[in-house]
Amino acid sequence: MTSTSDRLIAFLDEHSAEFLHNWRAKIVISEDDLYKEEVLQNGLRMFHLVKRAIKHPLTEEEIQALAFKTAHERVKANVNISEFVYNVNVGKSEIIKWVSRSGIEWDALQRYLDEINSLFDRFSYLAVKHYTDIRDKQLQEKELYIDQTHKERLTILGQMSSSFVHEFRNPLTSIIGFTKLLQHDHPNLPYLDIMQHELDQLNYRISQFLHVSRKEIIESKREEVVLSKLFAELIEFLYPSLLAGEVTTEVNIDEKFKITGNQDELRQVLLNLVMNSIDALQQTEGERRIWITSSIINDEITINICNNGPEIHEETINAIFEPFYTTKELGTGIGLFICKKLIEKHDGKITCQSSAEKTAFTIQLPLTTVPSVY
Template sequence: MTSSFVHEFRNPLTSIHGFVQLLRSENPQLPYLDIISNEIEQLKFNISQFLMLSKKEIVSIEMTSFSLNDLIEEVLSFLYPRILEVNVDIQKHYLHEISIHGFKDEIRQVLINIIFNAVDVLKSVKNPIIQIELDITENSVIIDISNNGPKIPEEMVDTIFEPFVTTKKSGTGLGLYVSKNILEKHGGTLTCQSNDDWTTFTIIFPIL
């Protein structure tokens, strides 16, 4: 039922995306088309979360080796209109060039979920900052994604990865749940720490 329900949303989105592309080709100077396209892509990712939750769709076909550094840059480029709208200062600390083996589309979705959520909570913050740190140890690859938004209440930190739990008024409460499941499928973990200064989501991949 979930799969049928979600496909009813995906089909008109595909049509809208096609007409946006047509408008872009006929009116290249028309403003806001990039924002519309990126919002449509975000809706598609939300739809994919519902489909993954229903076990009806596998986002990636096979595992590949890919650059984690390049994937983060790709995600930041994808989210750039939203980052620009909120005027977020993205601070990157890549201590190494790192490649991992996994389902690239799924890891991309995890990064989009976490960074998009971070941008969203910074809408009302003065001097909003997101810090992305990428490091590697003997046994693990570690990604820390931190924002200086409001502290997550302690009682929510313990439940934030459960389905339909969200701190956002318009959130589905599925992004972090799906992200955690994806990372666990890769043998990794996703955790959160939050205080008055920073909220940090830590992703750890084992080095196989």
């Protein structure tokens, strides 16, 4: 006498071609998936696991073997894991549909349906968990590499700056000194005041450069930072780039807004975001705008750095803060990742939203001083 399990397996074998055809027609496979053919083969392997589970319960190791294999392929394919989860659920629905049509009495069929559901749920859990573990490990390795590289570059920059001081600042100091002597001896000599102002500005810029390159940026010395002043200095510093890129700017930050943090690190974040906006706007015809606004919610400041450049698509937004991800031909893919790490270091959060009208990078930080409301 044929057992119920044998009848069910025979029915599935009889309709396997139709089942697999329906599953393949409904699943989602990215065109860029390096393992698209293997996805189909994994579906067939899962079908064989189902038939074995109908005969007798599977061990964890039997399910794990296919789950781990699939997880490794999903990582290497570098596609969204949601595709995998969707395809597994499609397979489960198709299997259950065919099992329900087998003609076997419902009471006898229920235990097999429970076993199939359990198999698919366990398979999905093991595969997604292993996928997440692999990606987390990769991310940790990238973060460690970037942290080490960033610190090494800052150290080298500090050493170069020491040499830069002797090679450049000494003659600059002499020029500033002699210019002041000329002003003293010839107070009416034209253009000396302009020369003195420009030399003072150059001396100030060198001081800024040396300050940024010092070791304190690694040690993250904290102080009270006036945001409006920080943005004013930043826009002044970037004026040549804004002019060359034909970009107009509008900054609306309340002068009373203050936060506690490392000024150099915050400057590095804002500089990167504004420079990225200037680069993006070069792809825009017509008016090119950057506007910066702020608001206060629950003792937290929200800063929006917006531009009317091209839209960043959703799949890109989900990846732009990951290390080594870049859409620039000569980009390194660590700029926005470092921005994210520095903002999180200040107990804040950075996100991006984009549409055809504007792209906005939003920074949320704890506020030191809230302006009075009159």
